[in-house]
Amino acid sequence: MDNGRPANGVAPKVASALKTFLYRIADDELIIAHRNSEWTGLGPILEEDIAFSSIAQDKLGHSLAIYSILHEVFGEEDPDTIAFTRSEKDFTCCHLVELPIGDYAFSLVRHLLFDLAEQLRFEMLENSLFEPLAKVARKVKGEIKYHLFHAVTWVTQLGAKGNEESKARTQTALNEAFPLALGIFEPGDHDDILKGEGIFEGEETLKERWLTALTSIVEEADLTLPDVQSVEPAYGGRKGYHTEHLQPLLDEMAEVFRIDPGAEW
Amino acid sequence: MLIVDDIWTALKEVMDPEIPTVSLVDLGVITHVEITDGNVARVKMTPTFAGCPAMDYMKNQVQEKLEEMGFDGVEVEMNFDEAWSSNRLTEEGRRDLAKHGLAPPPRFEGALQLDLLNDVPCPNCGSRNTELKSPFGPTLCRSLHYCKDCGEAFEQFKPL
Structure with a gap:
């Protein structure tokens, strides 16, 4: 460290921006994984039960991969400690992923809105100049393709190919989830730094791509996307301000860890 | 040595x-x-x-x-x-998957297109008259399919 640079070769200002960015992504993955897993045993049909459980497992793997970068490159705590011991205010997930599973329409629409953003985000990150993240992006993009395929298939099925009730319930879910989903792209001070370093093109660019892709999926499903200008994005999650639903989830998630931190099974 | x-x-x-x-x-x-x-x-x-x-x-x-x-x-x-x-599976690996009753994943070039999940050859009777039931199966690496000719459900090792 004689040259003033830390062992990982990342300048302190960039490291701080990267950590903020990585925690946002990994926290989203961890919390949505937990929510998706709540469908295990409750899915409306067996295949859906399995689908949500599988997606949960994948998401957990993605959060592990990113917490591992935080641990190995930036000297943060090990992934289990990060996942199970932080308090609510230290989490920077967006509100969308915190909400309870609701009815099946809400979970499906959330799944669509979230996974579309994930797919586009990781596509952008494949060529990131921060190589550890680019490697994870190249790895998980194929998995997310399956997630998005599942979401689009079912939203289209319930919308364009469904009946009056399924379509109405899916539309209601979309109206409810859309402002929450805009919270995925909550701006932050790290954005410009990462852009300047060639690490990530920024939340605003991602949001524009997401809106374009989402508009055509929603049209195909014969649903109506709320006007982005007329809704209030659910911001705050990225700064540690959460809905009342996050803390109970964290309590439940960490229950075993608190009893026996070294438990294995 | x-x-x-x-x-x-x-x-x-x-x-x-x-x-x-x-x-x-x-x-x-x-x-x-x-x-x-x-x-x-x-x-x-x-x-x-x-x-x-x-x-x-x-x-x-x-x-x-x-x-x-x-x-x-x-x-x-x-x-x-x-x-x-x-695509990293060897030819022997593909045969070994079939021994376990799993349809091997098709090889693909470039980016993965998920229409590969349709018309997967049935490992029981070889028919291509099959349909995808779900892209998610009993483990992360398998999808669920149904053969319309022999009437058997089967699993595929997913292309990724």
Whole structure:
């Protein structure tokens, strides 16, 4: 460290921006994984039960991969400690992923809105100049393709190919989830730094791509996307301000860890 | 004096814990094998799916296998340096999947297109008159299908 640079070769200002960015992504993955897993045993049909459980497992793997970068490159705590011991205010997930599973329409629409953003985000990150993240992006993009395929298939099925009730319930879910989903792209001070370093093109660019892709999926499903200008994005999650639903989830998630931190099974 | 080929041969005997007809070598998860000047065996692996719960188990199996061979040290590392794709499965691996009743994944070029999930040949009767029931199956790496000719449900090892 004689040259003033830390062992990982990342300048302190960039490291701080990267950590903020990585925690946002990994926290989203961890919390949505937990929510998706709540469908295990409750899915409306067996295949859906399995689908949500599988997606949960994948998401957990993605959060592990990113917490591992935080641990190995930036000297943060090990992934289990990060996942199970932080308090609510230290989490920077967006509100969308915190909400309870609701009815099946809400979970499906959330799944669509979230996974579309994930797919586009990781596509952008494949060529990131921060190589550890680019490697994870190249790895998980194929998995997310399956997630998005599942979401689009079912939203289209319930919308364009469904009946009056399924379509109405899916539309209601979309109206409810859309402002929450805009919270995925909550701006932050790290954005410009990462852009300047060639690490990530920024939340605003991602949001524009997401809106374009989402508009055509929603049209195909014969649903109506709320006007982005007329809704209030659910911001705050990225700064540690959460809905009342996050803390109970964290309590439940960490229950075993608190009893026996070294438990294995 | 052990050589690199001895490691490959030994790892052919380490099977996938969930599909015991397929070796880890044929599954394509072994990405690098070397023996250092100090007689240390060094193996790198890549996970099939990032959330695969069998990752640690596979890594330990490889570690144990190498430790039996008489090296002065064994290092096994799992990383994403080379992302796994179903195209990494060997021809033998594909046959071994079929032995377990699984349809092997089709090879693809460029980006994966999921219309590959339709018309998967039925491993029971060979018909292509089949349909996808769900892209998610009993493990992360399998999808569920139905054969309209022989009336059997079957699983495919997913293209990725």
